[in-house]
Amino acid sequence: MRLSRFFMPILKENPKEAEIVSHRLMLRTGMIRQQSQGIYSWLPLGKKVLDKVNAIIREEQNRSGAIELLMPTLQSAELWQESGRYDDYGKEMLRIKDRQERPMLYGPTNEEMITDIFRSYVKSYKNLPLNLYHIQLKFRDEIRPRFGTMRSREFLMKDAYSFDLTKEDAIHAYNRMFAAYLRTFSRMGLRAIPMRADTGPIGGNHSHEFIILADTGESEVFCHRDFVNFDIPAEDTNFEDVAGMQSIFDKWTSVYAATSEMHDEAAFDAIPEGERLSARGIEVGHIFYFGTKYSEPMGAKVQGPDGKEHPVHMGSYGIGPTRLVPAIIEASHDENGIVWPAAVAPFDAVLINMKAGDAVCDDACERLYTALRNAGKDPLYDDTDDRAGTKFATADLIGVPMQVIAGPRGLANGEVELKDRKTGARETLTVEAALNRLVG
Numbered sequence: 001m002r003l004s005r006f007f008m009p010i011l012k013e014n015p016k017e018a019e020i021v022s023h024r025l026m027l028r029t030g031m032i033r034q035q036s037q038g039i040y041s042w043l044p045l046g047k048k049v050l051d052k053v054n055a056i057i058r059e060e061q062n063r064s065g066a067i068e069l070l071m072p073t074l075q076s077a078e079l080w081q082e083s084g085r086y087d088d089y090g091k092e093m094l095r096i097k098d099r100q101e102r103p104m105l106y107g108p109t110n111e112e113m114i115t116d117i118f119r120s121y122v123k124s125y126k127n128l129p130l131n132l133y134h135i136q137l138k139f140r141d142e143i144r145p146r147f148g149t150m151r152s153r154e155f156l157m158k159d160a161y162s163f164d165l166t167k168e169d170a171i172h173a174y175n176r177m178f179a180a181y182l183r184t185f186s187r188m189g190l191r192a193i194p195m196r197a198d199t200g201p202i203g204g205n206h207s208h209e210f211i212i213l214a215d216t217g218e219s220e221v222f223c224h225r226d227f228v229n230f231d232i233p234a235e236d237t238n239f240e241d242v243a244g245m246q247s248i249f250d251k252w253t254s255v256y257a258a259t260s261e262m263h264d265e266a267a268f269d270a271i272p273e274g275e276r277l278s279a280r281g282i283e284v285g286h287i288f289y290f291g292t293k294y295s296e297p298m299g300a301k302v303q304g305p306d307g308k309e310h311p312v313h314m315g316s317y318g319i320g321p322t323r324l325v326p327a328i329i330e331a332s333h334d335e336n337g338i339v340w341p342a343a344v345a346p347f348d349a350v351l352i353n354m355k356a357g358d359a360v361c362d363d364a365c366e367r368l369y370t371a372l373r374n375a376g377k378d379p380l381y382d383d384t385d386d387r388a389g390t391k392f393a394t395a396d397l398i399g400v401p402m403q404v405i406a407g408p409r410g411l412a413n414g415e416v417e418l419k420d421r422k423t424g425a426r427e428t429l430t431v432e433a434a435l436n437r438l439v440g
């Protein structure tokens, strides 16, 4: 992408409304725009990061055996009356009437709708296990939307729903998602700690929140320091292996971790003082096992091997991609701007032409830009006639992992400079060597 052709409205001033660093940086870099309270547009730079986050989520969901579909945002109130949640959900649910005066709602979550899909098609245990997910907008009329897309009213959620014949099978489904979540967050450069959590309006009594430790987090959390050293399940993890999945779960729940709602003071105090961690955290995922809470009232039953009908055991599993983007920034920034982990960076490299209009600089940059693109890379080429200082500041602000700086002095010797955004390390290389480094 040529910066002169891109749409990246950088703000010069720090926006006053932003209280936390991720919100400030997302506004300054032109990643998002607030459209009304708690409702955001994702501008091109933000959309590119969001897409990368979603791609990782998708890969790990698919790897664990979940299958993608897409359900609508608008739902009929009838379904929610069947489960009994229509009245329970309260003011957080946005209720709408269509032109025939039929009560509708903007989905805050999809347990009812997926249960309806399931009961319409699946009748036998032979079609189980099944785990269906989508990545779709949700609406919750939060009392206090804040911190940009960290807590918004309209937000994106990856929500998966598992169906099994028995509780035992459902626990395996839960453990599979648990392992998939560890991999998902780790690939984004985050260490998420699973913590026992309150189940709220989703229900059940077995749930874990995945928490990123950050001073600006909204939750108060308590855990053991050992989490820092736990291994993340490898890429070749066998998600079918029941005992293997259980052992990952057991390991990661073997030491104390709880959110304030589930905090057990005595258990926490039993941990040696130097190993206790009392901190703030951001909830980036939440998984639930709730048995037959929805299948029973909504009649989602399958025939078992015994020839009888059984309500299915279900769980649901959420991740907030539009919250993850600011969470990653909270975890990875410095005084000059964002420092994206490579896996979610909006571009692979930014190519800075220090003297646009100079034939040697233009020519070298064009060659580099074309070669990078031909090699399947996604560079941002700063071909504008801004001052070099402005270009450097922008490159640092948007946090692309690698900067290629091409100026007339270096190019006189056929050389460019590479700067690693994270470490600040600089290296002077020939154009060819720089290319090899970026492509290799």
Ligand code: P5A
Pocket: 108, 109, 110, 111, 140, 142, 149, 150, 151, 152, 153, 155, 156, 157, 158, 159, 160, 202, 283, 284, 285, 286, 287, 288, 316, 317, 318, 319, 320, 321, 322, 323
């Ligand atoms: C699990 C999937 C559920 O809704 N039903 C389907 C279950 N869980 S949850 O914990 O309520 O939400 C799942 C994740 O969505 C993100 N999230 C939000 N992100 C931004 N703004 C919000 N207002 C918001 N509310 C929830 C969180 O990442 C949460 O873990």
